[in-house]
Amino acid sequence: xxxxxxxxxxxxxxxxxxxxxxxxxxxxxxxxxxxxxxxxxxxxxxxxxxxxxxxxxxxxxxxxxxxxxxxxxxxxxxxxxxxxxxxxxxxxxxxxxxxxxxxxxxxxxxxxxxxxxxxxxxxxxxxxxxxxxxxxxxxxxxxxxxxxxxxxxxxxxxxxxxxxxxxxxxxxxxxxxxxxxxxxxxxxxxxxxxxxxxxxxxxxxxxx
Amino acid sequence: xxxxxxxxxxxxxxxxxxxxxxxxxxxxxxxxxxxxxxxxxxxxxxxxxxxxxxxxxxxxxxxxxxxxxxxxxxxxxxxxxxxxxxxxxxxxxxxxxxxxxxxxxxxxxxxxxxxxxxxxxxxxxxxxxxxxxxxxxxxxxxxxxxxxxxxxxxxxxxxxxxxxxxxxxxxxxxxxxxxxxxxxxxxxxxxxxxxxxxxxxxxxxxxxxxxxxxxxxxxxxxxxxxxxxxxxxxxxxxxxxxxxxxxxxxx
Numbered sequence: 001x002x003x004x005x006x007x008x009x010x011x012x013x014x015x016x017x018x019x020x021x022x023x024x025x026x027x028x029x030x031x032x033x034x035x036x037x038x039x040x041x042x043x044x045x046x047x048x049x050x051x052x053x054x055x056x057x058x059x060x061x062x063x064x065x066x067x068x069x070x071x072x073x074x075x076x077x078x079x080x081x082x083x084x085x086x087x088x089x090x091x092x093x094x095x096x097x098x099x100x101x102x103x104x105x106x107x108x109x110x111x112x113x114x115x116x117x118x119x120x121x122x123x124x125x126x127x128x129x130x131x132x133x134x135x136x137x138x139x140x141x142x143x144x145x146x147x148x149x150x151x152x153x154x155x156x157x158x159x160x161x162x163x164x165x166x167x168x169x170x171x172x173x174x175x176x177x178x179x180x181x182x183x184x185x186x187x188x189x190x191x192x193x194x195x196x197x198x199x200x201x202x203x204x205x206x207x208x
Numbered sequence: 209x210x211x212x213x214x215x216x217x218x219x220x221x222x223x224x225x226x227x228x229x230x231x232x233x234x235x236x237x238x239x240x241x242x243x244x245x246x247x248x249x250x251x252x253x254x255x256x257x258x259x260x261x262x263x264x265x266x267x268x269x270x271x272x273x274x275x276x277x278x279x280x281x282x283x284x285x286x287x288x289x290x291x292x293x294x295x296x297x298x299x300x301x302x303x304x305x306x307x308x309x310x311x312x313x314x315x316x317x318x319x320x321x322x323x324x325x326x327x328x329x330x331x332x333x334x335x336x337x338x339x340x341x342x343x344x345x346x347x348x349x350x351x352x353x354x355x356x357x358x359x360x361x362x363x364x365x366x367x368x369x370x371x372x373x374x375x376x377x378x379x380x381x382x383x384x385x386x387x388x389x390x391x392x393x394x395x396x397x398x399x400x401x402x403x404x405x406x407x408x409x410x411x412x413x414x415x416x417x418x419x420x421x422x423x424x425x426x427x428x429x430x431x432x433x434x435x436x437x438x439x440x441x442x443x444x445x446x447x448x449x450x451x452x453x454x455x456x457x458x459x
């Protein structure tokens with residue numbers, strides 16, 4: 001079995017993600033050029049920071065990732081990497097995302113995140129919060145409803161038909177999205193204890 | 209709902225956790241990996257490794273400690289103590305820390321906060337503020353409480369936030385080690401003044417001290433060291449108590 005590619009586009013440190021995959025026995029490599037993705041059994045786009053950092057993915061990286069997706073290989077976006085899967089983000093309105101998930105990323109507290117019981121919140125949303133599972137998915141196999149995972153973000157995705165788990169901070173937002181072999185997680189599975197590792201195991205299973 | 213975080217602090221010197229096993233000066237409280245493992249099993253939300261060594265040998269041991277803890281625990285790990293330059297911060301992060309905690313160096317050069325935040329993201333930069341009451345002010349001190357700065361804790365927290373800090377770790381020098389409870393008034397003053405999370409530290413003695421700091425103190429997280437090391441207060445017991453008081457926690 002070939003390895004999963006962890007795309008390094010300069011948005012944050014990859015050490016934690018690498019260690020988490022090592023702990024669950026999944027081989028990971030960091031491609032040095034878009035052409036290296038050809039060998040990947042799955043693609044992971046991590047990332048922390050500002051949406052404008054995803055500019056580094058425009059062009060050849062985007063083409064190579066879309067090519068893998070076209071072949072049915074799984075794609076996982078983590079945090080900023082999840083935001084990049086969407087059409088756009090209010091954080092950098094002049095930059096398009098990959099557009100494989102519908103919708104626009106908005107700031108926490110924005111009126112477009114509807115529902116729930118609006119209450120004063122701190123932004124960024126930092127810490128452990130619960131996953132409400134709203135759709136069955138192999139990605140959530142073995143994950144108890146209400147499991148808490150670790151978040152660190154200021155922007156989030158509104159709920160859509162692609163949302164499979166919801167978290168609430170002031171208002172509900174998409175904690176996990178999935179469409180076929182493409183998934184995105186708003187939290188950091190590599191920092192979310194056993195629940196996070198289980199989700200990474202489940203993703204690695206998709207690549208088999 | 210966002211849980212209030214319970215954070216355990218490991219003061220590490222020459223590869224060993226020091227203080228906390230009794231009140232008689234620096235004694236070893238065990239190796240950091242074993243304690244970290246125990247806290248993780250009890251449900252700790254986050255770990256802070258605080259380097260209390262000044263030697264080069266100790267620094268190398270610290271990197272090994274960070275690496276060993278980060279290899280098997282998948283919860284956030286912050287590292288502080290003696291981070292003076294961007295390279296120091298980078299070394300801690302490369303070794304496996306998710307966050308670095310800046311104190312004295314940030315007071316001397318607030319742009320260090322900005323440089324590390326630009327390189328690793330604000331979520332990776334914690335600014336630790338040690339403060340004590342002087343008249344009606346909360347005076348900020350550097351160098352482990354030895355050197356007075358010109359800052360008031362509220363103003364410095366705001367400045368740190370605007371420089372790019374992702375969290376504030378606020379320690380009451382007056383309460384540190386006293387086990388008479390957190391300085392809830394100071395914590396609330398700082399927490400209300402910034403949008404970023406505030407971690408309260410200094411003075412934890414009883415379970416109810418934590419209840420107070422999450423209600424009256426408006427803290428987003430609370431940190432303690434010695435009360436967890438001696439195993440009289442388990443993290444699980446503490447979280448149950450908080451839960452009974454309607455405070456959201458990760459059980």
